[in-house]
Amino acid sequence: MKKRLLWILGLISGTLGAITAILGYLFSSSIMYMKNKDADFILQREKEAKRFDEVWFEHVNKEEMWVDSPNGYSIKAIHFQPLQTNNTIIICHGVTENKINSVKYARLFERLGFNSVVYDHRRHGDSGGKTTSYGHYEKYDLQAVMKTLKQKLGGEGIIGVQGESMGAATTLLYAGTLEDEADFYISDCAFSDFSEQLYYLMMKQTPLRNSIAIKLAGIFLRMRDGYSLKSISPKEAVTKIEKPVLFIHSLPDDFILPEMTIEMYSLKPGPKKLKLFDVGPHAQSFNMNPEAYELLVADFLKEFVFKDKDKKIALN
Numbered sequence: 001m002k003k004r005l006l007w008i009l010g011l012i013s014g015t016l017g018a019i020t021a022i023l024g025y026l027f028s029s030s031i032m033y034m035k036n037k038d039a040d041f042i043l044q045r046e047k048e049a050k051r052f053d054e055v056w057f058e059h060v061n062k063e064e065m066w067v068d069s070p071n072g073y074s075i076k077a078i079h080f081q082p083l084q085t086n087n088t089i090i091i092c093h094g095v096t097e098n099k100i101n102s103v104k105y106a107r108l109f110e111r112l113g114f115n116s117v118v119y120d121h122r123r124h125g126d127s128g129g130k131t132t133s134y135g136h137y138e139k140y141d142l143q144a145v146m147k148t149l150k151q152k153l154g155g156e157g158i159i160g161v162q163g164e165s166m167g168a169a170t171t172l173l174y175a176g177t178l179e180d181e182a183d184f185y186i187s188d189c190a191f192s193d194f195s196e197q198l199y200y201l202m203m204k205q206t207p208l209r210n211s212i213a214i215k216l217a218g219i220f221l222r223m224r225d226g227y228s229l230k231s232i233s234p235k236e237a238v239t240k241i242e243k244p245v246l247f248i249h250s251l252p253d254d255f256i257l258p259e260m261t262i263e264m265y266s267l268k269p270g271p272k273k274l275k276l277f278d279v280g281p282h283a284q285s286f287n288m289n290p291e292a293y294e295l296l297v298a299d300f301l302k303e304f305v306f307k308d309k310d311k312k313i314a315l316n
Contacts, residue, residue, distance in 0.1 A: 027213060028220035031198070032131040036096045036124055043100050049287070051104040067119070067148045069141045073128025077119035077145060079152070080106050086157025088115045090145055090182075092167030094283055095132060098125035104286065105162055108294055112301065114160070119145055121167070134166055134194050135234070136227040139174040146174075146181065158305060162186040165256065165283045169194075169234045172245075172264070176237025184305050185241070186297065187234075188248040189283055192260035194232035200257065238264045244271035244304035246297065250280035250288070271304045 046052035060082050067075040078099060079088075089109045091102040102118035109116050121138050122129025129137070142161070149159065161182045163171035168190030175185055191197040198214050218229040238245070245268055249261035258276055265274040275296050280288035 025220060027217040028224055031217060031221065032133075032225055034095060034132055036098075039098060039100070039125065042098055046100055046104065051287070052100065053107070056107070057103065065117075065119075065148065067141075067144050069122065069127075069129070069144055071122065071129065071137050071140055073122065075119055075122070075128070075141050075145060076126035077117055077148075079115070079117050079149070080110070081115045082110050083113065083115055085113060085115060086153045087113055087159075088117060088149060088153065088157060089160045089162055090117045090119075090142070090149065092138075092142060092161065092163035092170050093118075093121065093124070094165030094167050095121075095134065096124075097164075100125075101164075105164075108286070108297065109162075111294065112298055114158075117145060117149055121170070131225050132166075133225060133227060133232075135170040135173045135232050138166070138170040139178055142170055142174045143178050146179075150181075158183045160184045160186065160305070162188070163190065164188045165190065169232070172234040172237045172241070173232070175243065175245075176234070176240040180241055180243055182243060184244045184246070184301070186246045186248065186300075187261070187264070188285060189250065189253055189256050189258075190234055190261065190264070191256045192233070192235035192264050195229045197256060197260075198229075201255075204254075235260075235264050235267055238268040241268060242270050244273070244300070246300045246304075247272065247274045248277070248285055248293075248296070249275075250277045250282070250285045252278075252280060253282045255282035273300050273304070 043052065047054070060080055062081060063079045065077040065079055067077055069075050091105045093099060093101045099118040099120050106116040106118055120127035122141055123132050159182050161171045163169070163186070168187040171185050172187055172190060175182065195214055195218070198217070199211055202213060222228050247261050247265045249258040251258050262274070265272060277285045277289050277292070286293045
């Protein structure tokens with residue numbers, strides 16, 4: 001009887017262990033391999049919305065670049081140089097998007113006196129990399145792009161970084177945990193903590209109502225992809241950023257809540273600015289408020305970046 005009971009308990013324990021392993025593997029896979037949008041779909045969407053000008057793209061002075069990632073693959077970038085200036089903005093797209101989605105921001109910054117670099121994150125567009133890590137490995141890629149650009153410019157000019165969604169989280173993680181070497185940063189609808197973001201989405205989109213699944217995913221992500229969820233915490237990174245940061249979010253955003261940006265703004269020391277747009281779902285602040293968005297960025301640059309007369313340039 002005793003042996004039979006032990007056998008049953010062992011069977012139950014083994015079954016539960018197997019189910020746990022399967023769930024952890026599936027959950028971590030859904031995070032690591034989130035389905036990206038089709039490149040043709042992105043291009044057509046941007047064309048139809050008149051955010052991608054084919055004539056400009058074909059004729060603008062530009063250079064395609066391949067940047068070696070410290071993570072062991074190549075990053076595809078385009079350096080747009082429509083202006084005779086070294087002032088340059090690096091633009092980081094969101095998860096499932098690609099560098100074409102960043103071209104609209106390149107045009108905005110061209111009007112404000114900047115050339116630009118757009119690039120594909122790992123496992124997006126034309127870049128290498130097997131998984132998406134929501135800023136953990138991506139911040140090292142941004143660092144590589146920054147170093148390549150600075151070498152190309154010879155250390156001259158004002159350099160900024162603008163990121164949208166995951167690209168914004170990557171921007172803040174880069175500045176707060178690796179090197180605060182840009183002259184300014186713009187964070188558009190970043191999450192403040194990846195674990196908290198996963199928990200919010202799980203509560204919103206699934207019947208699960210506790211954090212065990214998140215902890216389980218974290219264990220499997222560490223085993224399979226070599227990082228912990230704790231390492232993806234922009235709200236901790238912002239406490240170490242000294243350069244000016246413009247925080248942007250749309251109040252109707254129900255994918256990444258605006259409260260996350262408000263929290264990061266409150267935690268960031270030194271020069272900073274916050275704008276919450278009344279219109280626009282997730283990552284749509286610029287698309288829904290283009291004129292106000294451009295004016296906001298211009299005012300931020302005037303107030304925090306071009307205060308030094310030696311760096312000041314004419315803004316349109």
